[in-house]
Amino acid sequence: MDLFSRTWAALRAAVAALPDSEFAKPSGCRGWLVRDLVCHLVIDAQDVLITLVTPASSVVTHDAVTYWSLADTLPSGDDPLDALIVRLAAAYEDPALLKFHLDDVGAAAGRAADLADPGMRVSTQEMVLTAGDYLSAYVLEWTLHHLDLVAHLTSVPGPPAEGLTATRSLLEKIGGTAFPASFSDEDVLLVATGRRSPSEAEREVLGDLTARLPFVLG
Structure with a gap:
């Protein structure tokens, strides 16, 4: 529960500190600009x-590991929901409005998480x-x-x-394998999820x- 709060607060703080010009730059999500990613975070919140x-x-029926599934292919950006996110993000026009919306809804989500009983059962996506496992699953979402x-x-x-460490551990459980200890946590997450290709040495x-790579999370 605490790790959810720390990773979410760090992500929101990073967005809040972004100059407006950075919102038009590409993000690490294929086909998405930074503004599209931030809009997605509003939906996540x-x-x-x-x-x-x-x-x-x-x-x-599920825990923090089985909340996630592995898909066969990387997202192309053509999914209707992905396309909707891009249109919603563009509709904000002023990055300050997008930052305000994330701060507003994101802070509320953070407070709700802090107040939640970890043992409470919640329902999502059938x-x-x-609540503890659900929020633990979201540590992976925030970190990636x-x-x-x-x-x-x-x-x-x-x-x-x-x-990074907790997300690596969770990702290894989802994939059913451990990555070499010589890999940093960040490198594991980037390579394992297809965010970058491994070098020849790797x-x-x-x-x-x-x-088996990449692990495409769904």
Whole structure:
């Protein structure tokens, strides 16, 4: 629960500090500018708020690992929801409005998470999880998108180290494999999710695991 709050606060602070000119630069998400990514974060914050006030009485069906699934192909940007995000982001016009909306909804999502009972069962996407597992799953979301935010913005601080470590651990459980200890947490996340291609030297170290990459999270 604390790690959710720290990673979410760090991501929101990074967005709040962005000069307006940075919103038109590419992000680490294929086909999305920084403004599109930030708009997606607004939707994510809304999802967190909705889920935390959607209690479930049925048995738990998923945890932080099984919340995520692995798809076969990387997103192309042609998905209708992805296209909608781009149109919504463009409609803001002034980056200050987009930053304000993320700060407003994002702060509310953060407060809701702080107040949530970790053992409470919640429902989302036809899954039932404890609030603690749901928020743990979102540490991965925040950390990967923080890496996406700073992919082409060298002056912006990246995600907290503890978020990188926890996300690596969760990603290894999702993929059912451990990455070599010689890989940094950030390199694991970038290479494993297809955000960058492994170098020849990294391919040699990865061995047979290379053929399984990237892990496309759904």
